[in-house]
Structures are given as C-alpha cells and as structure tokens.
Amino acid sequence: xxxxxxxxxxxKIFNDWIKSWITESVIVSVAKPITGSFAEHLANLEQMKxxxxxxxxxxxxxxxxxxxxxxxxxSARWQLNDHLLNFGGHIGYGVAPAWRQQGIAKKMLELTLNxxxxxxxxxxxxxxxxxxxxxRKTIESNGGVLExxxxxxxxxxxFCRYWIDLNS
Numbered sequence: 737x738x739x740x741x742x743x744x745x746x747x748k749i750f751n752d753w754i755k756s757w758i759t760e761s762v763i764v765s766v767a768k769p770i771t772g773s774f775a776e777h778l779a780n781l782e783q784m785k786x787x788x789x790x791x792x793x794x795x796x797x798x799x800x801x802x803x804x805x806x807x808x809x810x811s812a813r814w815q816l817n818d819h820l821l822n823f824g825g826h827i828g829y830g831v832a833p834a835w836r837q838q839g840i841a842k843k844m845l846e847l848t849l850n851x852x853x854x855x856x857x858x859x860x861x862x863x864x865x866x867x868x869x870x871x872r873k874t875i876e877s878n879g880g881v882l883e884x885x886x887x888x889x890x891x892x893x894x895f896c897r898y899w900i901d902l903n904s
Contacts, residue, residue, distance in 0.1 A: 737802040739847045742781065746799075746806075747774040753799075753806035756832040764830030766797050766809030793817055798851075800831075800844050807835040810848050816861065823888050823895050825861040826852070841874045849878060849902060858902035866894035875900075 742750060751774075757767040770777040785796050793815040800808035808831040813820060820826070827848055831840045845862075852860050864871035866885055876882075880898030887894055 737800065739798055739800050739844065741796060741798060742778060744775065744778060746801075749801070749804060749806050750774065750799075753809070753832060756834065757830075760833060764809065765811050765828055766799070767830055767832075791817075793820065798844070798848065800840055807832055808840045808844050810844050812848055812851060814855070814857065821861070822886060822897075823863060823893075825863040825897070826857070827860065827862050836870075841871070842877055845874055845878045849900060853902045859899045860902060862898050862900065863895045864898070866896055872896055872898075 754767060754769050757763050760767075781797055784792065784794060786794055793813050795811055795813040798810045798812060799806045800810075808829065811828040813824070813826050813828075816826065827845065829841055829844055829848070831838075831844075849860065852858065862875050862880055864875060866872075875898045879900045881900070883897045883899055885894055885896050
C-alpha cells in the first residue's frame, strides 16, 4: 500500500478510479471527472498545492494505492475559507464503492493527520453529513470531537463538524 500524490504513470489507474464512482449519487472532489488531459490535471494539482485558484484554498490530493488500484483519495486543504470553516473542513476523503468497509478511510485519515501534524496545522476540522454514520465513526476513531451540527442554507444538508487537536 502506498499513500501519495499522483504521478504521470498513474493515468490508467486514475481513470479506473474515476469510473468506479460513476453510479454514485455523491462523488467526492478527488473522484470527479477531469476536464482536459491527465498531464494538465497533474499540473493543476501541483499549482493548487501552494496557491489559491478559482476561489479554492491551497490543497494537496493524496491517493491510497494498493494492488495497482486507487482505492481511496483525500483532499487535504491547507487553509479554511468561510465555506470550508462551516461545511467542508480541512480534509475531504472518499473510498471507491468496491473497497468500502475495509478500514481504508480510517487509515487514510490517520495518514493525512500525520501530514497535518508535520505541517504544524492544528486543530484540524473535518465534516461529515449527518446521515453518513460510517464517515462520522471514521472521524471519531481518529480523535474527532463533535462541536456542532449545522444546516447548509442553500441545500438544507446537515453537517457534523468535528475538530481534532493534534497537539494533545
């Protein structure tokens, strides 16, 4: 198993990862289809690591790769804007449907929190929709403490907001 950013040689497994989400009603940001070439996508990801682009905060994407397949992905956002402070948090993640309920999300979150600790970013905010019990348990198993549940005005969705203090 590796947990890393994409490289040019990952084009096929990345395309397979995108296809694995095609029947899902909710698609996480790291699994949305790309526009343009894979090389352009990699260049955009590289630029996003240190710069705010199109109202997005600086972020890095990491992928859980095992047996030649991308099984999960994480968007690690290095700053929070108003929207992320309320509804998105520092970290977004998803596991491909075929690989759920195998502890991959828990492991990805643990590995991502280690990166935040190395960057000295704490506390870390992670959100999950109220209905998503599995994601909420993943956050809680990594030390998440529920602060509150808030309603997103434009969609009516309820979000649970969890904080993880990496300094304690």
